[in-house]
Amino acid sequence: MSLLVAGSAIRGLPVVTIGGGEDVAEVRDLIYSPEAGRLVGLTLNKRGFLAGRRREVLPAETIHAIGRDAVMVDDEASLIMPEDSPAELAAPPEGRDVTGNEVLTEAGASLGRVRDVVVLVGSVGEVVGYEIETASGGTGYIPLPAQLAVSGSALVVPESTREFVEDDLVGLGAAVDEFRSRLGMK
Amino acid sequence: MTAVAWLVLVLVLVVVLLLIGVFVRRRRRAGGVIATRRKR
Amino acid sequence: MSERFAAASGRRVVSRTSAEELGKLAHVVVDIKRRQVASLVVGKGRKAALIDWDQVSGFGPDAVMIADEGALYSPRDDLERDAADGKLELVGKRVLSDKGNELGTLTDVAFDPETGAIETIVVGAGEAPADSLLGAGSFAVVVRSPAG
Numbered sequence: 248m249s250l251l252v253a254g255s256a257i258r259g260l261p262v263v264t265i266g267g268g269e270d271v272a273e274v275r276d277l278i279y280s281p282e283a284g285r286l287v288g289l290t291l292n293k294r295g296f297l298a299g300r301r302r303e304v305l306p307a308e309t310i311h312a313i314g315r316d317a318v319m320v321d322d323e324a325s326l327i328m329p330e331d332s333p334a335e336l337a338a339p340p341e342g343r344d345v346t347g348n349e350v351l352t353e354a355g356a357s358l359g360r361v362r363d364v365v366v367l368v369g370s371v372g373e374v375v376g377y378e379i380e381t382a383s384g385g386t387g388y389i390p391l392p393a394q395l396a397v398s399g400s401a402l403v404v405p406e407s408t409r410e411f412v413e414d415d416l417v418g419l420g421a422a423v424d425e426f427r428s429r430l431g432m433k
Numbered sequence: 434m435t436a437v438a439w440l441v442l443v444l445v446l447v448v449v450l451l452l453i454g455v456f457v458r459r460r461r462r463a464g465g466v467i468a469t470r471r472k473r
Numbered sequence: 474m475s476e477r478f479a480a481a482s483g484r485r486v487v488s489r490t491s492a493e494e495l496g497k498l499a500h501v502v503v504d505i506k507r508r509q510v511a512s513l514v515v516g517k518g519r520k521a522a523l524i525d526w527d528q529v530s531g532f533g534p535d536a537v538m539i540a541d542e543g544a545l546y547s548p549r550d551d552l553e554r555d556a557a558d559g560k561l562e563l564v565g566k567r568v569l570s571d572k573g574n575e576l577g578t579l580t581d582v583a584f585d586p587e588t589g590a591i592e593t594i595v596v597g598a599g600e601a602p603a604d605s606l607l608g609a610g611s612f613a614v615v616v617r618s619p620a621g
Contacts, residue, residue, distance in 0.1 A: 268610025314573020344465030
């Protein structure tokens, strides 16, 4: 069973061990690869009021499942030290938070601003698109194509993305497949 | 100072400290949605 | 005939040999991995004592009978102290599926009073079989998601 979840809904979720039933951390940043369209991993905060960051990181491969209420891991050993994890997770690049980025088509038209990513949670997290705030203030969803340029301030998307701005997440699922086949992916 | 004045002062101080704590926690814990760099 | 934690809570614990009441049943401690009652907590606070399941001679509908009063022991370590304080109690804990979704609050546990084997757990409006139990701790009880 898979479902589409907003990236911001994952941030702040407790990380819970299956065998121990303990909330060992909570989600801080979502680190994803726009090129691969997948979740790379999560950085963590400690649990509790006035608690700060946790050094350990959680690579996407060691996540058992992401749900509405918690991120499940087998045990606390799934949280690994940054030194033992891929570079992008150990030292997430500065200034690469896409929230607030302007979405520009290759032809130079603005579709709006990024509010969030949309993650398909089933096995490992796949990032399938973005939630955007359109110029008129409404909400739209755009599928994530592979050949995307991302900077600290903007996203560049193919011109054809314009036709695939959906009103809701349900439409996004269908739009993703059609969009990708249109671009000749998969 | 009267007892009531002391009480009010203490309450205000507690509220201020809590607010500072919440603000500090927000800054230390604020997260984002981070895009990795394209591998060359 | 199964017994339930919520119904059994507060039941008299009586010595079979002396007929003395030793206290009231406060908590049932469960070994999650074996899906089995591990021990009972009798009495509350400072006077709380534990008794291992194999020392319980009969778990009846009106009283829990134990053969030997000497089988009751005070908590010896942190884990037993937590058990005596009710921190390991399953009833009232949040239930999470292994998919990360909250299923509700655990309201009751059904078990076999002869063997101590856990049969089902009651969550909200539904029940889950004991073999779906994956783990339990301070934050939640984790069960295998019914959807798979």
